[in-house]
Amino acid sequence: MHGELITLGITVAPSTVWEILKLEGIDPALERVSSTWADFLRSQAEALLACDFRDRHS
Numbered sequence: 001m002h003g004e005l006i007t008l009g010i011t012v013a014p015s016t017v018w019e020i021l022k023l024e025g026i027d028p029a030l031e032r033v034s035s036t037w038a039d040f041l042r043s044q045a046e047a048l049l050a051c052d053f054r055d056r057h058s
Contacts (some may be wrong), residue, residue: 001021001032002014018028 002012002017005012
């Protein structure tokens with residue numbers, strides 16, 4: 001969440017994000033913190049391969 005806010009140009013301390021999520025009852029998702037882009041692609045491989053990449057404008 002913090003990284004996405006930074007990407008959008010919103011400056012906020014990580015502790016502020018953590019506090020807001022805590023107040024809303026949203027626990028940290030440690031498994032998402034440790035995942036990489038490669039892990040995501042591997043987990044989504046079946047869906048990615050099932051995509052139809054044909055040009056629909058022809």
